[in-house]
Amino acid sequence: MPKPTLAIVGATGAVGTIMRDVISRRDDVWGEIRLVASPRSAGRKLRIRGEEVTVQALSEEVFDGVDVAQFDLPDEVSAHWAPIAAANGVIVIDKSAAFRMDPDVPLVVPEANPEAVRDRPKGIIANANCTTLALIPTLAPLHAAFGLKSMTVASYQAASGGGKDGIDALYDQLSAIAGNRDIGFRAGDVRDALGEGADAAFGSPLALNVVPKVGGWKDDGWTSEELKVRNETRKILGLPSLAVSATCVRVPVVVGHSQAVHATFDSPVTVAQAHKLLADAPGVVLVDDPAAGRYPTPIDAAGLDDTFVGRIRSSLDFPNSLDFFVVGDNLVKGAALNSAQIAELLLPEFS
Ligand SMILES: NC(=O)c1ccc[n+]([C@@H]2O[C@H](COP(=O)([O-])OP(=O)(O)OC[C@H]3O[C@@H](n4cnc5c(N)ncnc54)[C@H](OP(=O)(O)O)[C@@H]3O)[C@@H](O)[C@H]2O)c1
Known part of the structure; x- marks a missing residue:
């Protein structure tokens, strides 16, 4: 059998960029790989597996002959195009929120429920949200051993969770105040230094700040990310x-x-048991080595496949x-890597 054909749809975005990196460094299991984005990006040349591939505009025709499609698209674009691709016989792995809670769409984290990929009546498999994906590899084994009963979470989420626009907004804000040691002491002085538009990406300025709002507002004061x-x-x-x-917070x-x-948990659990597991x-x-000052931080996890746990x-x-x-x-386990694992x-x- 020839190797299956893969499409990466949204290949130019923050997740799509890491998707190309992840596919390039994993086992070479795919035949042709098509890169797809909006008409704005059609004709651009992007690298994957060491080769340049020309980006195609999203259309029904780009799915001809495709076996698996990685969807790295905004919610509303996925909601429209995933059923079209699936109707053309493509297995869609979707990273948006459009299908995650659909009872006919499995929501898969290979460390927890790999068997769920087989039951996909709509031809769509959903990839979990990036915050949930950082939790599950740790929660799944603890739950299997001790029975998870309840959980309270406070998150500290990166700007790239808001896509390439979020990354740009953080760097723009940091550049605008770089070297200014007179701000951050009085209410409003950071806003004044950043000028108009500093609320646009995250709801409040992110430089020198934390923002207790990730996603859109939902009923009773919860945010979409918390739900x-x-x-x-x-x-x-x-x-x-x-x-x-959950309380979800954006950090710089x-x-x-x-x-x-x-x-x-349902059963008693010790730190030593959790460490061993x-x-x-x-x-x-x-x-997790307090005596040596060792604990996980995001700058030490950036670009890496694993999730890191400490301070137990x-x-x-x-x-x-x-x-x-x-x-x-x-962007790695929280998006691209998890969906690459699902595809594998x-x-x-296909064999
Ligand atoms: N960022 C994260 O940490 C993260 C983690 C997990 C899941 N996700 C989810 O993954 C998806 C992609 O997120 P992202 O952060 O990569 O966003 P992004 O950086 O804004 O990228 C969006 C991608 O979608 C393409 N696109 C937008 N509108 C389109 C249209 N009408 N037709 C075809 N292509 C279109 C863009 O192409 P152009 O470049 O041509 O505009 C780009 O490739 C979202 O559903 C997001 O919620 C994100």
Whole structure:
């Protein structure tokens, strides 16, 4: 059998760029690879697997002969085009939020529920949100051993979670205030230094700041990101009643979503047990040596495949509970790598 044909749709974006890197450094399992984006990018030449490939504008014809398509597109563009690609016989792996909670679309993290790729009545498989993806490789083995009962999360999310526009906005803001040591002391002085438009990308300026709003506003004061952490964790772990409370915060970091987690289990759990389990868990690196000052940080996780966990403590006032800190690159495991792993789970279907 010839190797299957892959399309990367949204190949010019923040995730699409890392998707090309990830595919280029993994096993060479794909035959032809097509790069697709909006008509704005048609004709651009981008590198993948060491070769230049010309970007095509998204159309029904680009899916002719494609076996698997990686969709790295805004929600509304995926919502429109994924069913069209699937109707043409393409297996779509979608990274947007358009299909994640659809009961007929599996939401897959290979470390937790790889078998779910087989049950895809719509021909679409969803890739989880980047915040959830940083959590699951750590939560899945802890849940399997001790039974996850509830979780409270506070996130510290990178600017690149807002795509290439988010990355540009952070660098523009940092450039605008670089070397200015007189600001940050009085309310409004950072806004004045940044000028008009500094709220556009994140809702508030991000330079010298943290912003407790990621995603859009939903009912009762929750944000879409906070609801994604709750709903997607429940779906992936098969725990529809899991108690989850999340507060999602944007921080002035380029890549790497960090999360402070308080998790309660059905059974007693010790730090030593958690260390032993997580040291062997696939996709997880344990970085937890307080005496040596070793703990995970986003700048040490940037560009890497694994998720990192440390600061594991037994909760002082809550039985059967651990507190810990996880960090994962939102563009790598949080997007491109997870969906590359999903696609590789499909390979036996083409052999
Ligand atoms: N950033 C993250 O950390 C992250 C993590 C997990 C999941 N995701 C999800 O992944 C998806 C892509 O995010 P991103 O951060 O890569 O966004 P991005 O940097 O804004 O890139 C968007 C991509 O979509 C293409 N596109 C936009 N409108 C299009 C249209 N009408 N037709 C065809 N192509 C179109 C763009 O092509 P042009 O360059 O031609 O405009 C570009 O390639 C989103 O659904 C996002 O929620 C993002």
